[in-house]
Amino acid sequence: MSTQTQTTPAQPAPAGRPARRRPTGALPQSAARSTWLVARREITMRLRSKAFLISTGILMLAILASIIVGGLLSATSSAPKVAVVPATSAVVDGVKGLDVSSAESVDAAEQLVRDGTVDAAIVPRADGATDASTPPGQPALDYQVVALSEAPASVVSLLSVTPEVQLLDPDASDDGFLSYIIGIAFGIVFFMSAITFGATIAQSVVEEKQTRVVEILLSTITARELMAGKVLGNSILAFGQIAVIAVISALGLTITGQSALLGALSPAIAWFIVFFVFGFVLLAALYAATAALVSRQEDVGSVTSPVTMLVMIPYFLVIFFNSNETVMAIMSYVPFSAPVGMPLRLFLGDAQWWEPLLSLGILALTTVIVIAIGSRIYANSLLRTGARVKLRDALKG
Template sequence: MRGNVVWMVARREIVTRMLTKANIISMVVMLVVILVGAGVGRYFLERESTPEATRVAVEQSTAALEPQISAAAQATGTDVEITTMTAEEARAAIGDDEADAPLDAFVTGDPASPRVVVHQEADPAVMDMVTAAVRAYVVSDRIGELGGDPTEFEQAMAAAVPQVEALDPPDDEAGFDGAAFGIATVMISLLLFALIGSGSMIAMGVVEEKTSRVVEILLSTIKPTQLLAGKILGIGIYGLFQVVVLGGALVVATRILGVEGLSVDVGAAMIWLVVWFLLGFLLYALLFGGFAALVSRQEDIGSVTTPLMFLLFVPFYVTMFLVPNDPDSTLVRVLSQVPFFAPFMMPVRDAFGALAGWEMPLAIAISAVTIPVLIWLAARVYQRGVLHTGGRMKLTDALRG
């Protein structure tokens, strides 16, 4: 019977909050924006996907490689422009960022084992093309000099590898995964949006019922804890619906954009996002629902929700600034186990592949153990504050009463 009462309250919340015309329209608009935006992005990506010609310069001493480079480019379908330059001209062209057609690479030295001079990092396609050209040169020009000896021939082929010289080597950022950061940012932003929306909806609903005195009628037939539980359940279902629908739309958007080869399993990331939404929702919704009962007017609701919003934004921004820089640091590991930080930090660290096998289960367990404590706290505050009228009730009075 108690479960039926809670579900009746939850169903009322779903109908009055989730199925309103404003919510339906806003959800449809967000879906259209995501999907249309992905389609427009795909259109512009395809327009800009036509590769520019690769510009390679050779020194006079390595001019013999020009035919082989052209042949290798033709075999791989690469559009290449080959010019002859001196070393000084090539180095100036490579470092000139304002040039209309910047030079991608300069080949110099012995044609059988040349050096490839680049600005920062060598383009793999250029390296493959030059390597194929060098090997072809060795086969065509040296095999006769080797006298047909297989051993000498293999040794010459093994040495036919270009050496890379970078004029401005890039900083070591091997640990940063741009795809993981992008997916993680979208995930916790969606989580923050859902938690703020759900928490605010619960708080406003509690105060509305107090202001209209509807709560007095409801509490004549059901218990305060049942009313609070039903309200949290109903709005939680709406919040979960938002996360699943908008998260699914983002997954579809990645498919529309043709994003392939991501280092992050988007499907698994979505599952963990749902898990952490459910845990995060319970952690924060209990506080929003319980503490909102301390005030009796809509004008005063900010005094309750502002600290809770701060409690949401702090973990979000701490996650954004700390985790991408060092997802394995001691501070990040410790904060990841704190219940109010875990819903944000754990999905991001998981996206970066920085979690040990025991960390996710431990964080879930700690959050699950914290929830009953918050249930007791929220129920106690709600029971004593929901029928209070007039000015704001102090939290200490609610806990003592």
């Protein structure tokens, strides 16, 4: 007598519920291997994109050209041109920074000024007169500077008597302009990299949801492994871009003879790379998580705009509050602005040795927390198509 075994048909999973565990039919593979497969796919797709390669090449050339042109302009800045006559040739003896031409007479020197050949002429005072504006106790000048339409400040300053200056604290020099430029450079690099690769992650997530490719991917790997692979792949590309920028900057500074500046910048650049690693991973996780809330490319901008604002804040803070030590100190401890604030403070010598370690610890802890929350949002929203998923529902699961 045969016995029939009644089989209960498998109940389909509720609509919109993401897969919580690896499917039983999938090939056994570790989470690390799955993550790396996704990361390698992201890297390959980006490296095959002509738009990415062209934009990266243009960025690198622009950085190298700006460094070289700036160095060459500063090195080849023309000295003020002056004309002297035999009676005033001794005035410019020993004066550095002047391009001196000789003229046979006062009239010839003045003609050189009118022609634009020289910026000014140094000639004897008319009728042997002396300068009535000379301070008491100082010898009166028996020569004058002749210019065309305005007083040549550079020539006058070079001819002026400069007293010896003693610096009580030579290391406390004012590097305001230099710090401003370096702060802007750190801000632009962090801003451009985070925006570029963050937007790529967001568009990739939504595209996979919109085309339902994600359903095929989730048949072999988990949602968290998919998100980790996307973040890892784009992070590797971003870190590689930062490394190339650092090498190109060092090459440009070396070519233009700015090795001293390169030596002063090296510690700050090294810390910037370390902070950038954690800061970018934090932002990449946020981009992936927020993009998973929507299913259309048209909605990507609205859900990722808060993350974009977090990227823009350090850039604008450096522009407007570069010289404010209090604001810069706060920036160096806030996770979203620490990759810009702390390296700049280290370059200026405003941070103690323990401050970057404490700031890096805060940033690393924040990154871990954000990844945990972001992966939950990503996993709970990835298979929900149609209307935008509410953040509260994504967190509940």
